[in-house]
Amino acid sequence: MxxxxxxxxxxxxxxxxxxxxxxxxxxxxxxxxxxxxxxxxxxxxxxxxxxxxxxxxxEAVDELVSERGLRTPFMRMATEGQVLAKDRFTAPGGFGAEIADxxxxxxxxxxxxxxxxxxxxxxxxxxxxxxxxxxxxxxxxxxxxxxxxxxxxxxxxxxxxxxxxxxxxxxxxxxxxxxxxxxxxxxxxxxxxxxxxxxxxxxxxxxxxxxxxxxxxxxxxxxxxxxxxxxxxxxxxxxxxxxxxxSAFTRADLVAQAIAKTRADASLRSSLPLGLDLDDPDALADVLAETLADLVAAIHSDPVTPDAAAASLARRFTNITRPEPVRPLATVAGLARLDAASVVRWRRGLAGRVGASGDTVELTAGARRLSLPLVAQAALEQLLLGEATAVGELPGLDSDDAIVVCRRLVREGVLVLGA
CATH class of the missing domain: 2.60.120.650 (Cupin)
Structure with missing residues (x-):
């Protein structure tokens, strides 16, 4: 198998x-x-x-400092552990670049x-x-x-x-x-x-x-x-x-998802007793014990599924990372020449998932959700492996269909041209 x-x-x-x-x-x-x-x-x-x-x-340091027009917060300075005020090392850039930082x-x-x-x-x-x-x-x-x-x-x-x-x-x-x-x-x-x-x-x-x-x-x-x-x-x-x-994802992130889902439980949204002395630990003891018991019950009765956890973490990952940059001009020029011999690959750093749904295949690529014909599933799974592949060699598609699929995915920023 x-x-x-x-x-x-x-x-x-x-x-x-x-x-x-x-x-x-x-x-x-x-x-x-x-x-x-x-x-x-x-x-x-x-x-x-x-x-x-x-x-x-x-040499790269000197180039960045002297020639690249860096602004704060892309640079800061410190002396003996104390960060310097930015006006100690910044100034306007002169005519046409008057920004002060x-x-x-x-x-x-x-x-x-x-x-x-x-x-x-x-x-x-x-x-x-x-x-x-x-x-x-x-x-x-x-x-x-x-x-x-x-x-x-x-x-x-x-x-x-x-x-x-x-x-x-x-x-x-x-x-x-x-x-x-x-x-x-x-x-x-x-x-x-x-x-x-x-x-x-x-x-x-x-x-x-x-x-x-x-x-x-x-x-x-x-x-x-x-x-x-x-x-x-x-x-x-x-x-x-x-x-x-x-910035590693942690077990606490999964715990937070489980607890967040319990907001749907009405008993956990109810108000604390009227007149409760919030400074008195003894007064809170019974309420806390009851609340924790209800929390555990709510987690067990409607648990976070692996699919939901994966989708949530994937959205967060997509929001705080940037995949491989694309080159707009070169990409448009390459699309005009794209044929069966062209080489494409999945864009590095772009999270992706493929799942069949009826007579279509659903592709999740970063924040995008695309529907394609079911016949494209094998090709998409091959592309997700990240290897550079000739368009005409993608499995499950003839050359004309492969060109159509790849042209769309390149335009959407899912694939990039070349090895």
Whole structure:
């Protein structure tokens, strides 16, 4: 029996996640079992397949700061952990570009020379090599990703010991930076549980022996699960590193869906008793016990189904991630020439599902829902695997029908032309 498209994707993904594999020195399965969300992983450059010079460089920093017309919040600066006011490094851009919050290369030079750290934010939206890498990494991880760069002058400390509410991969691009990693004081923090809520405990833990105390050099990589306390200090020359933030979906997201569905239960929408003393725990005890019992009963009587959970998380994923960019002019030109020999593939980072419905097949692609003839189902399932395929070789369709289907999907931004 042939594997289903889902099984085929899972099997291929377990052994081939190329963007993720660039950042770790262990196998993908070992990383998933032993490190993801559990403990840090230090990956030295001499054990990785390639460095990160194709993604970013010191020259890229200068180009972004001096030539790309960046505006806040795509850049910020900090000194000894304190973020600078934006007017310290921004100014109007002159005739034809009078907007006041554009990055001023002269002001950046003055602040950087005085010891301030440059933070380039949202590089997954502004720097082409990182845009492409991020799209692939999102597909590998199945979670939203953002990328910032931290450019720290020699012997300067960027931010005080803290933890992040998202997982991070650190990729050292240039210079050297000493990282001190300490155990969590609040494991697996959620987005609304920042380190500042536990600042005393974080400061106390930062005085203990670190779990990792290492100098990262160009090509080295470090993975940190959310909640792990860290601080870093540049050594010698200017340090440039990428911080890849991963906003992982959590079990709490599934719990929230289950609880949200109970809003349909009338008993759980009823008012609390008249005159209840809300400051009295004893007065609330019976009401709380009854409410929790009703909550459990409501969850069991009308549970969240896997289909509903998947649809909800997929909508959220689509809203907070961006698939591979499309090129409007090149796409329109390519559509005019599209024939059976043309090569198409599924747009990277675009979530998709196929399901038969009567005499049609329903395609969900990101926020789009498209209906196509049922005969196109095998072709759509093939395209969902992500491999580049000649239009005329799609299963279940003759060449003319395949051209019609692919032309529509390219125009809709579901497929892209070329390998």
């Amino acid at each position: 042939n594997p289903s498209p889902h099984e085929a994707r899972a099997k291929r993904g377990s052994r081939n996640r190329p963007a993720l594999s660039r950042c770790i020195t262990v196998g993908v399965d070992e990383f998933a079992d032993d490190h993801w969300g559990k403990k840090p992983l230090l990956s030295p450059a001499d054990s990785l397949e390639s460095d990160f010079s194709d993604l970013f460089s010191s 554009q990055v001023s290369s002269e002001k950046v030079l003055a602040e950087f020379a005085a010891g301030a750290t440059i933070v380039l934010q949202g590089l997954h939206r502004t720097w082409p090599p990182i845009i492409d890498f991020t799209t692939r990494l999102v597909s590998d991880l199945g979670h939203p990703v953002q990328v910032n760069a931290y450019v720290t002058p020699a012997s300067s400390r960027g931010f005080d010991p803290h933890y992040d509410v998202h997982d991070v991969f650190v990729l050292q691009i240039a210079g050297e930076k000493r990282w001190r990693i300490h155990s969590p004081v609040h494991p697996d923090p959620l987005a609304d549980q920042p380190w500042s809520q536990h600042s005393t405990a974080v400061a106390r833990e930062a005085h203990n022996e670190p779990v990792i105390d290492e100098v990262l050099r160009p090509g080295d990589a470090l993975y940190l699960p959310r909640g792990w306390i860290h601080s870093a200090e540049a050594l010698g020359d200017t340090s440039v590193h990428l911080t890849i933030g991963v």
